[in-house]
Amino acid sequence: MKKSIQKLILVALLGFSSIAPVAPLATQYISTQVEITTNYENKILQSINTDSMYNHITHLSKTPRVAGSPEEDTAVTFIKKELDSYGYTTEVQSFPFKQYISPDTLEVSVENFTKDLQPLSMEYSIDGHVSGEVLVAGRGKMEELKHLDLTGKIALLERGDISFVEKVMNVTAKGAVGAIIYNHESSEIGGSLGSLQKTSIPAIFLSKEDGNLLLNYVKNTPQTNITLKIEGSETKQNTSHNVIATKSPTKKVNNHEILVIGSHHDSVAEAPGANDNASGTAMTLELARILKDIPTDTEIRFIAFGAEEVGLIGSSHYVDQLPKDEISRIVANFNLDMVGSKDAGDLIMQTVDEKPNLVTELAQAASTQLNGKATPYNRGESSDHASFAKVGIPAALFIHNPAESWYHTKDDTIDKISKEKLQDVAEIVSLSIWNQIRIDVQEE
Numbered sequence: 364m365k366k367s368i369q370k371l372i373l374v375a376l377l378g379f380s381s382i383a384p385v386a387p388l389a390t391q392y393i394s395t396q397v398e399i400t401t402n403y404e405n406k407i408l409q410s411i412n413t414d415s416m417y418n419h420i421t422h423l424s425k426t427p428r429v430a431g432s433p434e435e436d437t438a439v440t441f442i443k444k445e446l447d448s449y450g451y452t453t454e455v456q457s458f459p460f461k462q463y464i465s466p467d468t469l470e471v472s473v474e475n476f477t478k479d480l481q482p483l484s485m486e487y488s489i490d491g492h493v494s495g496e497v498l499v500a501g502r503g504k505m506e507e508l509k510h511l512d513l514t515g516k517i518a519l520l521e522r523g524d525i526s527f528v529e530k531v532m533n534v535t536a537k538g539a540v541g542a543i544i545y546n547h548e549s550s551e552i553g554g555s556l557g558s559l560q561k562t563s564i565p566a567i568f569l570s571k572e573d574g575n576l577l578l579n580y581v582k583n584t585p586q587t588n589i590t591l592k593i594e595g596s597e598t599k600q601n602t603s604h605n606v607i608a609t610k611s612p613t614k615k616v617n618n619h620e621i622l623v624i625g626s627h628h629d630s631v632a633e634a635p636g637a638n639d640n641a642s643g644t645a646m647t648l649e650l651a652r653i654l655k656d657i658p659t660d661t662e663i664r665f666i667a668f669g670a671e672e673v674g675l676i677g678s679s680h681y682v683d684q685l686p687k688d689e690i691s692r693i694v695a696n697f698n699l700d701m702v703g704s705k706d707a708g709d710l711i712m713q714t715v716d717e718k719p720n721l722v723t724e725l726a727q728a729a730s731t732q733l734n735g736k737a738t739p740y741n742r743g744e745s746s747d748h749a750s751f752a753k754v755g756i757p758a759a760l761f762i763h764n765p766a767e768s769w770y771h772t773k774d775d776t777i778d779k780i781s782k783e784k785l786q787d788v789a790e791i792v793s794l795s796i797w798n799q800i801r802i803d804v805q806e807e
């Protein structure tokens with residue numbers, strides 16, 4: 364994986380000798396090249412400017428940046444302008460997506476229950492008007508549903524363990540005609556099924572407090588009937604944008620490989636998205652800045668994706684429009700999503716199959732070198748790396764685990780961002796990238 368030092372002789376021959384003098388004798392080449400490599404490595408690590416990342420997060424997180432909104436357009440213009448200012452020719456790639464407009468009628472009525480519940484819209488739920496006996500279905504994991512007959516019933520589910528969409532799909536498979544999911548904590552998270560057309564029964568979301576009221580009532584009053592009514596949701600065509608800056612490889616040593624560093628720039632409604640994901644966007648900008656004039660044998664694409672929060676749409680669009688030849692030349696996708704939260708745990712990586720790949724190997728080597736500890740990885744596909752993995756590209760997400768409790772809420776603001784975390788992730792990722800892109804020459 365790691366390129367051998369001997370292979371770096373060509374760096375000097377190509378004239379990057381401003382960093383270190385080229386020794387005339389072959390025997391001296393190796394030590395000279397070690398020095399060149401080390402010099403670039405130090406140069407990269409030392410040029411990381413955490414204040415600049417922090418300032419970019421501050422700027423981006425002044426408003427939410429919902430895909431297709433004017434605020435997203437403003438963020439896209441800002442990202443493009445920054446990348447242009449580093450000397451890149453930056454492309455804005457626009458694409459259509461279907462936007463969900465929340466229903467105007469959202470009702471839940473519980474037979475003989477006097478308390479007033481405040482149902483919340485579950486993003487992407489279909490409209491529907493259904494009645495049935497309510498059945499408590501735990502967190503909706505298949506093993507919990509094994510012995511339940513939900514045919515014609517409304518499932519009452521607790522948030523947690525698995526995604527909202529998985530819960531709804533699991534109870535649908537068991538015959539349920541409607542789903543009510545309640546929060547397991549008092550956070551103001553919005554409920555979302557991730558994307559359109561995944562589910563076929565109406566679903567609503569309740570706060571923890573309302574959920575517990577209903578749960579207690581249902582436990583004490585078995586065979587209670589519930590009616591759910593959702594009307595007026597719409598899907599509307601909208602446009603979002605990917606911002607792409609490309610760094611060409613150094614001509615004579617072009618190995619035709621491509622590395623993609625990406626992050627999504629959009630946020631969910633109401634969330635300023637300082638951590639999710641102005642942090643990853645700012646880090647992508649910073650990596651583009653510090654790598655701009657570093658000689659490499661690999662092409663690097665820095666991409667800020669749009670419409671991640673509505674179903675990984677920007678990254679899917681990007682991958683889908685790539686010619687086959689380019690897909691086969693992309694050796695790695697580094698996905699930076701939520702990389703700066705004060706209140707989250709330690710850095711981890713996520714791959715869609717929980718297996719190691721070039722990205723995890725590079726990052727484990729880099730983190731061991733920098734901190735004496737290899738960044739661990741586990742399974743996860745809730746971000747843009749999944750679009751790359753889908754077509755066989757080695758891809759991993761960089762994120763802190765566990766995530767902060769204010770994720771996807773209005774409290775995702777700049778005051779929760781840690782400069783130390785930003786610095787740590789930027790070091791690990793930039794060193795990983797450098798070890799992959801540094802100039803390589805065939806050994807004799």
Ligand code: BES
Binds near residue numbers: 558673675
């Ligand atoms: N940054 C999150 C993903 C995330 C959050 C991963 C916490 C791990 C821990 C991302 O922006 C997101 O919210 N993704 C969606 C999924 C997507 C398919 C719409 C999600 O997780 O709901």
Ligand code: ZN
Binds near residue numbers: 627639746
């Ligand atoms: Zn995110």
